[in-house]
Amino acid sequence: MTVWWAALPVLAIVAVAATMLLRRRRKAGVVTLLAANLAVLVGAALVLLTGPAATAAAPAAAAASDAASSGASGSALIAAAIAVAGSSIGAAIAVAYTGSAALAAMSERPEMFGRAMVVVGLAEGIAIYGLIIAIILIGQA
Known part of the structure; x- marks a missing residue:
């Protein structure tokens, strides 16, 4: 390192x-x-x-089972990271577009605040879905 x-x-x-x-x-x-x-x-x-996993001096059977289990949990952690990163980037793009459109609509009609915030909140829900998927993946690792 x-x-x-x-x-x-x-x-x-x-x-x-x-x-x-x-x-x-x-x-x-x-x-x-x-x-x-x-x-x-x-x-x-x-x-x-x-x-360290490649140079560990352990019996062959124990090394194979350790490598299989660490590989599976490592893959689950990488998948969880990809789920969180992808959903966060998607939510950021969605909030950018819906937020600017909501502000433009509210500048013309202030009574649109409630509807505009619901749309922005739905876009933010994308990140929450990714976080839930990551929690499920980490729980199964």
Whole structure:
């Protein structure tokens, strides 16, 4: 894990350099960003393959059952994170559009406040549904 802390300033410098290159020379900036993404992908794969689960000295049967159970719970946690992130982003986009439309309607007719807030609340319910799905997934892991 300390490798990532050491690589973090380098990645920040590469990101700033790529941003500056994107403004001046678009093609060189895109190539720099692709190289940085590839480096992060290779580093993550190395950490995943050489992590503590890969180097544990345990009997074969116990190692197989531990790997299967940690893989299943890890997959459930990743699925829960994707559910929360996706629903939150969707709710943010929905609230942005419905909120601006609600404010425009209320500026012309102030008595529309109740209906407008119901529509915005329904859009916010998308995030709550994602949170409920994440709780169910974590409970089954």
